[in-house]
Amino acid sequence: MDPKPLVTLANVTKSFGPVQVIKGVSVSVYPGKVQVLLGENGAGKSTLIKMLAGVHQPDSGEIIMDGQAVSLPNTRTAEQHGIATIHQELNLVGTMSIAENVMLGRTPRKFGMVDRKELRRKAREALALIGLTIDVDTLVNELGIAQQQLVEIAKALSIHAKILILDEPTAALTRHETEHLFKVVEDLRNHGVGMLFISHHLDEIAEIGDSVTVLRDGEFVAEVPGSTPEDELVKLMVGRAIDEQFPRQKNSQPKASLILEVSKLGSKDKFKDISFTVKAGEIVGIAGLVGAGRTEVLRAIAGADKYDHGSVRIRNKPLQRGSVEAAIKAGIGHVPEDRKVQGLVLDASVNDNLGYATLQETSRFGLADFSGQKSRAESVAKTLRIRMHDIEQPIRSLSGGNQQKAVFGRWILAQSTLLLLDEPTRGVDVGAKVEIYELMNAITAAGGAIVMVSSELPEVLGMSDRILVMRDGEIAGELDAREATQDKVMTLAARDTDEDL
Ligand SMILES: Nc1ncnc2c1ncn2[C@@H]1O[C@H](COP(=O)(O)OP(=O)(O)OP(=O)(O)O)[C@@H](O)[C@H]1O
Numbered sequence: 001m002d003p004k005p006l007v008t009l010a011n012v013t014k015s016f017g018p019v020q021v022i023k024g025v026s027v028s029v030y031p032g033k034v035q036v037l038l039g040e041n042g043a044g045k046s047t048l049i050k051m052l053a054g055v056h057q058p059d060s061g062e063i064i065m066d067g068q069a070v071s072l073p074n075t076r077t078a079e080q081h082g083i084a085t086i087h088q089e090l091n092l093v094g095t096m097s098i099a100e101n102v103m104l105g106r107t108p109r110k111f112g113m114v115d116r117k118e119l120r121r122k123a124r125e126a127l128a129l130i131g132l133t134i135d136v137d138t139l140v141n142e143l144g145i146a147q148q149q150l151v152e153i154a155k156a157l158s159i160h161a162k163i164l165i166l167d168e169p170t171a172a173l174t175r176h177e178t179e180h181l182f183k184v185v186e187d188l189r190n191h192g193v194g195m196l197f198i199s200h201h202l203d204e205i206a207e208i209g210d211s212v213t214v215l216r217d218g219e220f221v222a223e224v225p226g227s228t229p230e231d232e233l234v235k236l237m238v239g240r241a242i243d244e245q246f247p248r249q250k251n252s253q254p255k256a257s258l259i260l261e262v263s264k265l266g267s268k269d270k271f272k273d274i275s276f277t278v279k280a281g282e283i284v285g286i287a288g289l290v291g292a293g294r295t296e297v298l299r300a301i302a303g304a305d306k307y308d309h310g311s312v313r314i315r316n317k318p319l320q321r322g323s324v325e326a327a328i329k330a331g332i333g334h335v336p337e338d339r340k341v342q343g344l345v346l347d348a349s350v351n352d353n354l355g356y357a358t359l360q361e362t363s364r365f366g367l368a369d370f371s372g373q374k375s376r377a378e379s380v381a382k383t384l385r386i387r388m389h390d391i392e393q394p395i396r397s398l399s400g401g402n403q404q405k406a407v408f409g410r411w412i413l414a415q416s417t418l419l420l421l422d423e424p425t426r427g428v429d430v431g432a433k434v435e436i437y438e439l440m441n442a443i444t445a446a447g448g449a450i451v452m453v454s455s456e457l458p459e460v461l462g463m464s465d466r467i468l469v470m471r472d473g474e475i476a477g478e479l480d481a482r483e484a485t486q487d488k489v490m491t492l493a494a495r496d497t498d499e500d501l
Pocket residue numbers: 016021039040041042043044045046047048088387388389397398399400401402427429
């Protein structure tokens with residue numbers, strides 16, 4: 001006999017303004033099971049789970065627990081019903097300690113004052129649930145993203161959640177960190193916690209998913225077992241097969257003209273003696289372990305950070321150090337690692353976010369050319385298939401993956417000749433990934449150049465013409481992509497450890 005579900009969303013719908021984004025979807029979470037939600041960027045996954053988190057209320061349909069319809073008007077009520085949610089964009093307060101974050105809203109008090117001793121004790125107890133032993137007085141700002149994720153989970157568990165919702169928890173994690181998270185998931189499963197799990201990494205589904213609910217355009221498509229082959233899952237979510245994962249043609253010779261020349265670049269405690277060149281038509285990948293200095297090198301070239309030594313030249317002209325403006329003028333586009341903090345103005349419109357680098361340039365007679373800008377932005381949004389209903393809607397209201405496409409689109413619009421891409425496909429669905437790769441091909445075919453940092457080794461191997469491997473802030477070696485293998489890259493990236501990429 002089937003056990004009873006912990007919670008069921010029954011035939012729910014949800015609209016924002018005139019647009020219906022969830023169109024009658026049903027899904028259940030069972031004790032000790034992992035239910036996966038799968039769908040393209042903008043399919044409605046986050047919106048659906050927000051109904052269980054008490055963030056959104058369904059317009060119609062029911063949320064059923066213990067055979068009873070319940071209403072979850074706010075996050076507090078959802079928590080009281082034992083539902084804890086780790087959102088796609090993390091929700092911790094960076095300037096507060098781990099202990100304060102874990103106990104947020106439930107601060108223990110004694111004689112009207114915060115009982116700090118009890119606060120720490122409870123927080124430590126929560127961290128112990130997932131085997132974390134960091135000092136609970138550490139500020140969240142000082143933690144890496146994986147640790148923040150784990151702190152969020154500890155917080156979720158400390159309310160004794162029976163249902164745990166994980167919205168793309170692995171998007172920013174290394175393989176190693178993902179494995180740790182999955183051990184925690186296994187443990188929760190054994191304790192009867194029911195989970196709802198969202199990921200664009202299809203290989204993770206077979207690993208931990210019991211059952212998969214596929215959504216397309218806000219509609220329920222199918223429910224299939226977690227063991228369903230990846231290509232079938234892709235067909236269900238995209239509506240067609242995707243044959244070529246990495247469409248790069250490796251035999252095309254780069255053009256002779258030099259676009260980027262980095263000489264002996266150094267920055268205290270970050271990287272040193274970095275020299276390389278990129279020619280027109282080339283994609284150069286930078287591989288390495290987290291912390292090897294890859295992001296820092298990109299940021300230095302993009303003008304986002306100052307450096308101490310060396311120089312950068314763009315098309316044989318020296319590039320001013322530490323100026324984003326000068327970099328943009330020189331034709332550089334930077335897609336940063338963290339789109340929310342470094343890439344987007346969340347309350348501004350899609351249009352403004354796309355036009356950020358171009359509006360000055362395209363002004364006519366000293367006046368900004370707003371209408372021309374808007375139609376160009378619309379056409380780029382269309383090319384990238386950014387899912388939205390109006391280009392004037394705030395970018396915050398776009399799904400995570402569509403926000404990522406918008407950062408990319410800004411530089412397409414600016415016709416940048418050198419793109420610096422840091423984890424360009426993080427949170428992007430399988431179909432849109434291939435579209436981004438096609439764009440990279442188009443940009444280089446038109447004489448542009450790309451430097452790409454990625455922790456997804458198949459992506460680096462599949463899309464680069466040359467690969468630089470960084471280790472401890474230095475370039476440890478260079479590989480021609482036609483000869484490069486995972487093993488060769490890893491040997492260069494990790495000196496003595498066998499830590500993965
Ligand atoms: N507050 C909002 N106002 C207007 N539209 C919204 C709002 N929240 C979500 N949407 C729209 O609802 C649709 C579904 O978005 P949702 O975030 O649920 O997608 P998703 O499946 O989680 O995608 P991703 O994989 O990119 O995270 C999108 O078209 C999005 O623009």
